[in-house]
Amino acid sequence: MEDIKFPGSTENVVADSKDKPKSKKGFLLIFLGVALVGLLALGVFWLGIKDKEAKLSSIDDTLTAIDSLSNETEDVEKDFSDLPEDFIDAEPVSTQEIDTSLAELETLMEELDGLDTDFELEASDVGL
């Protein structure tokens, strides 16, 4: 007697259950591949941003250095003042003259020590 195969027989059920994990695996692999490509693209994009930031930061640092150069060299005019015409012929200033001037200045400063108390004015001093 010939075997009749019904569509809902156990053999078909076994075959179906073997195909399902395969398609699931394929889907998972595709998903993983897309995710990996996505991650790579994200990584490249992130590195690009970081690189750009680094370049901009380098430019900013150089701009800051130019600003500090401006501060460092602001005294050029003062530091390289012209030499007097009579530089060669003029008498040199002796250290003794400088010492005398310093001593005079010190005496003057001592005399000015009482400036605060000399010019103090309390309300009671004028009967208020």
Next chain:
Amino acid sequence: MRIRTLLLSVMFLTVCSLAVFAQSAQQKGPTTSSQQGSESQKCLDVTKKVGLITDRYDQKKEKYMNAFQNSYQNINTLMLKLKAEGYDTAQLEEHLEEYNNMIQNTSRYYNEFRTGIDNSKKGVCGNSDVDSGKEFNTAREQLMKFKNEMLQLRTFALETLKQDLLDLKTQVSE
């Protein structure tokens, strides 16, 4: 009688001439040595003054030149890096070359100032036949050129190079 008078006159004149000569020689001697003394004193004074001023200027020059040279190095390194990455740095490159030439000129002016002032000192001290006054004026001119070139360097960095860097920044940001 006449011959005797003539002989006496000749003798008198000879004695007088000798006396005048001796006196003038006596006067001339101390004057020359005092002149030499004052010249050597002037040499000492000038040497001292030149030493003080050049020491001070040398230190300041070193400080300023280092600042300008460092800024050149920094900008040049950045420019080369950006150029290698394909950015348009032609303008900055051209201006940097100009800036570097200005730095070299500044250094040259200072060296000429030093030479002038040293020659002037040598002229005063008698170590050279040069006109110390003329050499001193040359030194002053070079010092002024040096100062003006440094002021221009400063302005160039602050205006031109800064603008080039800002343009590059815009280019990188795009």
